[in-house]
Amino acid sequence: MLDVRRLRLLRExxxxxxxxxxxxxxxxxxxxxxxxxxxxxxxxxLPLLERTGRRVRLTPAGENLVRHAEAVLERLEQADADLAEARGGLSGALRIGAFPTATRTIVPAALVALARRHPGLEPMVCETDPAAVAHALRAGDLDVALVHAYDFVPAEREPGLTTEPLYGEAMYLAEPARGASAAAGAPGAPGPSEAPGAEAGPPPDQGAALRAHAASPWITATPGTLCHTMTVRACQAAGFTPRVRHRMDDFGAVLALVAAGQGVAVVPQLGATVPADPAVRLTRLVMQRRTGLAFRSGAGAHPAVAAFGAALRAAVPPDLAGSRAEA
Incomplete structure (x- = not known):
């Protein structure tokens, strides 16, 4: 009989x-x-691994066994979900991975609702970049996590994981304002759930808007993150490679640097919902960021995972919830 713990090692x-x-x-x-x-x-x-010096790769038999391991581990997640349902009354830790903009704008309200309905449950939020979520879920470090994908960085299918769509966000080009028309509250400005200070009207030609800053310094997220890759690929699609001056993951800090004339950036809608700064002009782009809820395959029916998903959906602002493109 094959040992499931060793199958997990092979899968990893x-x-x-x-x-x-x-x-x-x-x-x-x-x-x-x-x-x-x-x-x-x-x-x-029979051999499952081929060793060449320090490198190891799976044999065809090993790769086939990994596929069986994925199915076995999914059934175990389903069994755990069934047992949790039978026990009744949610309790214990729920380890949640979330990226900063969601943690700041949506997750707190979801946690309030979760505590009200399931006081015995102990949600534990850990800031996790979506690029690191798959490994953290498969290793058991997280139970559920928010992930996102961009038009220029589509989500790859991750074996052993399931992702359910939550909402979509508009994306904005943030640049130093040239006049008072960018100030919050200007005629035709979007409502409070939209990015403050954003220009009204339909999105402009995205390529032209980005190319206008081909010679400008850029502010991006740190390399290795999806946000960084998104900015670089969007600019490359417009015909140039951005000259990056600053790298940081906090969009509030990014906008502060834009206001200081330190460069331009591409930011998501939730990243732009900070107190409006008349020194920043936000121009809506055609591209979008899509957010989803990820968990181990088979765990979607677990009462704690389902309860958090329901609380999270209820906390999504209506203008975001209306866009549920696949994350």
């Missing part, structure tokens, strides 16, 4: 690529991971 190796990465993620020593995978090979009765 398939996704992380190295034994060292698996060991670090699951708090094992590399030698312990290698030993357990060796035991799994003996249980399987």
């Amino acid at each position: 190796l398939a996704h992380r690529g190295t034994i060292a990465a698996v060991a670090e993620a699951l708090s094992f020593s590399p030698s312990a991971v290698s030993q357990q995978l060796g035991v799994l090979e003996r249980e399987a009765g």
Whole structure:
């Protein structure tokens, strides 16, 4: 009989690529991971790994076993969900991953509703970049997480995970204002749920709007994040590579630098819902950011995951909830 704990190690190796990465993620020593995978090979009765120096890759039999492991682990998540439902009354920790703009604008209201309905549940929020969510969920470090995708950075399918769409956001080009017309409250300005200080009317030619700043300094998120990749790819699609001056992940700080004349940036709608600054002009672009709720496949029916999802959907502003494109 194959051991499910060793199957999990093999699955992690398939996704992380190295034994060292698996060991670090699951708090094992590399030698312990290698030993357990060796035991799994003996249980399987044929080679599952090919070793070339320090590199390891799965054999066809190993890749096929990983597919079975995904199905087994999904059924175990379903069994856990069924047991939680049978016990009744939610309690214990719920580990939630969320990115900063959602944590600041939507998650607090969801947690208030969750505490009111399920006082025994202990939600624990950890700021997690969507690029790191898949590994954290599969390793069991998170139970549920908010993820996002952009038009220029589509979400890749992650084996073993399920993502449900939540909402979509408009994207804005943030640049230093040239006059008082960008001030909040100007005639025709969007409502409070829209980005303050944004120009009214239909989105302009996105390529032309970005190309107008081909020679400008840019402010992006830190490399390795989806937000950084989005800005670079959007500019490249417009025909140039941005000259990045500042790198930071807090959109409030990004807008402060724009107001100080330090560069231009692309920001999402929730990232722009800070006190309006007349020194910043926000021009709506055609592109969009889509946010979804991710969890391990089979865990969607778990009462705690379902309760958090319901509270989160109720907390989404109506103008965002109306756009539920697949994340």
